[in-house]
Amino acid sequence: GKTATENTVHSKADLEGKTIGVQLGTTGDSLASNPEVIKNAKVERYNKYADAVQALKQGKVDAVIIDSDTAKEFIKKNDDIELLSEELSEEEYAICMNLDNTALQVEINTVLTEFKTDGTLDTIKEYYDGANAGENKFKADPNADTSKGKLVMATNAGFPPYEYMEGQEIVGFDVDMMTAVCQKLGYELEIDDMEFDSIIPAVQSGKADVGVAGMSVTEDRKKNVLFSTPYTNTRLEIMVRK
Amino acid sequence: MGFIDSFKQNFIEADRWKYLWDGLLTTLEITGAAVLLGLFLGFIIAIVRCTYLKTGKMKLANILCRIYLTVIRGTPVVVQLLIIYFVVFASVNISKTFVAIIAFGINSGAYVAEIVRGGIMSIDNGQIEAGRSLGLNYRQTMTYIIMPQALKTVLPALANECIVLLKETSVAGYIAIADLTKGGDIIRSQTFSPFLPLLSVAAIYLVMVMFLTFLVGKLERRLSANDRR
Amino acid sequence: MGFIDSFKQNFIEADRWKYLWDGLLTTLEITGAAVLLGLFLGFIIAIVRCTYLKTGKMKLANILCRIYLTVIRGTPVVVQLLIIYFVVFASVNISKTFVAIIAFGINSGAYVAEIVRGGIMSIDNGQIEAGRSLGLNYRQTMTYIIMPQALKTVLPALANECIVLLKETSVAGYIAIADLTKGGDIIRSQTFSPFLPLLSVAAIYLVMVMFLTFLVGKLERRLSANDRR
Amino acid sequence: MIDVKGLKKSFGEIDVLKGIDEHIEKGEKVVIIGPSGSGKSTFLRCLNLMEKPTAGEILFEGKDITKLHEKEIDRVRQRMGMVFQHFNLFPHLTIRKNITLAPVKLGLMTKEEADVKAEELLKRVGLPDKADEYPTRLSGGQKQRIAIARALAMNPEVILFDEPTSALDPEMVGEVLELMKQLADAGMTMVVVTHEMGFAREVASRVLFMADGYVMEQNTPKEFFENPQNPRLKEFLSKVLV
């Protein structure tokens, strides 16, 4: 019986002067907050994408700016929202670490490059996306070498399919990828869930060794953390009510 | 990074201080309006409850009030805020600030009600008897005799309730309201340095609370000086 | 969608009820440990403050306590939580639950301290004089004469402080702790139906608070019955 | 003027008044004595319906007031003054306001008329210079005289006194009794619960002895004190007249 207000956003240009929901500290946040991109936008910064999407469904915001893969996950569960065909920007996800930790960067880059060429990344991704989704889940090797000790990964488990809660476990593409990376390098992976805007400070302060949370590479972030080579391409898109 | 650089980055660059300033205004707006709503609700409920306790009338209204008090005082304000935002006002496109005012006002009303009820009940029953024996009816006795005295005794406690409410509104960010706390969060998410934004948010709250506490103290001294007239 | 379907979706499917159950345990764990820490801090501070007020000793410690009280009571608990998480324990890889216990415990300590101080100060000075006149020293007088009496008077207020703390911990989600409130949020973010998860979270808090309130009432009756012995 | 017929009053299980028949003439001064807990106050409070009788009738000028509605009861009370043991002055109002509040708010006088009346009454009770003081500044005796002035301001046809001197320091009892004597001399109908036997002897037109919820004995003061019949009364008098 509840009907939210009619959608009024049909293109990027329509965003002008509208109320836009984002997740605090994401690239969508900085894009929406940038008056050179969208004029007079009223930005509502939620702590979780899910809350922003909920607000969109209830007509409390006019649009949500969100990464495309995640958007698709939300749309799978909600038949009253959709993405506009027009995209906002192209982005790349990468793993971030402390500015001083070039050694780790080298290690991780080596493994990522290897995974890209040997198809490991694609295999992992196919479980979450594409024609064979849900088949061939990546399995951690219980006897893997952990001689180098713990590697703490800061993430924000509200970002399907990259990281989300399944029961009491944090799962997703990023988790599988990092499990593979750690096995290769000889680390024991430990996951620390936190708010998205806490990830970079955690990495900066040494609370976490890496931040892996579908984090796009941006100039601002580069000043504060070191990024690995990107492991996937993505787009920011506009989600609206149908 | 030195303190000056950090200061510049967190407050000067991109006019980031505006997040704090606008957040402060939002916090004050929500607090102020919620205080008024809370006082309004609280007084009504207190009067209903006292009328029931003293005369046995308004039985049904009293039961409703007790349910309200139990539920509001039995659940966290942040859960109340979420329920009002996502459930009560679901699919109503309403200003979030308004939602917050409603939520915090309803919450505060429960605490105000108990304060005011305590104040009314603390007034000697002989005052009601004196009023009624002169032929004033219940309402007149309440209005001219009981409430003015009760108000004076509860004023400091009500002022303290404002202070509590000011601090409570810091969870407004849960529904993406850019209040003072959220203002600090936004800066934090842009500069990735938690130290200055958090401490300055804390400092602003502290200054406001200390100032209000000072006013309450003055009020209390003024009231107790009046008692000696 | 009917209620039954919605119930199934929110609680049965994918064992989602577990989020609430585990969240409840986390909430109870944080509350319980923070209560203990708060009592510990609060009692120490109250004793320092009273010793200063009654004997003029411990001047420096008293000043430190007053600063602590002013700052903690002057800032919102969620800001304190963030500061302890991001600033105090910035580069320490420490369990978030532990951070929350520290933050809520420190917060509660300030309120406990004022309750206990009020309790101690409410004990007639003649009790101290009687103790000292018998040759007991200050510490012995406090331990055997003042504190047992003060404790009895403040017990209900302390129990109420536990209830307040239980509700306060609902903001633990701010540092991504999966407490009861967050448990509801997780379900909500998966099912996109806010109604049932939010209301059941509220109901669980309500039941706990009502139960504790019932216990406090019993305690009060027990204590006042003792007074009549 | 007042006719009490079969008046009963219980509080829950306790029967306080067990059946009282009494007739009070205009201009009479009835003094009620009796041991503590015998129901004297309750009887007085039933007369102006501050307590609702459990059974029986109270006819005030021929009309049964126990059957009246709230509003009509309020009107009856305007014609019956009451003076309390603990004065019950309104501490937040000046003496003048204490006296004028009821007549003004009830629309019986304008503010100006009431102020004139207050001045007159303050002169009558011997406190003409206290109009602008607050009650806390007065002694007990002064407070009770103001309370009497407040009752008089309504031009009542009868005044009920409930132990008006019991809460006073001994040196202040005299001034209040003196004022009550003046009222009596001026012809006011009075019902007085008191332990002041001297006052009863000197002023009363009739003295009642209450015990166990009944009026056990009544007589002119002379007969009452010199020739008591009831053994309970004899015992009571032997105690209080020491």
Add this chain to the structure above:
Amino acid sequence: MIDVKGLKKSFGEIDVLKGIDEHIEKGEKVVIIGPSGSGKSTFLRCLNLMEKPTAGEILFEGKDITKLHEKEIDRVRQRMGMVFQHFNLFPHLTIRKNITLAPVKLGLMTKEEADVKAEELLKRVGLPDKADEYPTRLSGGQKQRIAIARALAMNPEVILFDEPTSALDPEMVGEVLELMKQLADAGMTMVVVTHEMGFAREVASRVLFMADGYVMEQNTPKEFFENPQNPRLKEFLSKVLV
């Protein structure tokens, strides 16, 4: 036993004791009288250092106790009992515990010894069956007798009484004075502030009159009451002996 030399005590601006020289012999019963606010309590409280004198010496058995450390003061207090106007019994402890607490906690007796002593003292003050009651169950007179027993449990060499009967209902004054007489007869050194002139006459070895912070006059009770010299004393006596 106690030698007071030039004792002065001020509270802020107010000089309460302005210079007192006094000598109290072992076995003496000194009664102090004087108008309210004259510093009687303050003098008594200076004797056991509950108030720190502003100037002057107090020699207890030859030793100036005003110069002592906290710990030594505590030890002096163990030898000087004190009885208060408002009894100050410990409401959370049984009568037995009230009496035995100090001797046991101070290590002067074992619990068993103290219990025997308590039994003996309770017999002496005439309340042998109250050991297991709590103070709230006792009448004022009984409370004060227990307070005296509590002081006696420390085997003090002198007992200071500060208006021990002022807070009692008249019918209970007798029992307490009776007990104090027994103590006096048994040879206890006593300093008593009181308004009970009968007690002073009968029991005192010496009566002091304090006013304005000085001991204005002192004498044997007979001379003191029959032949007062100081005009202030004459006035005072004329008021209290009515």
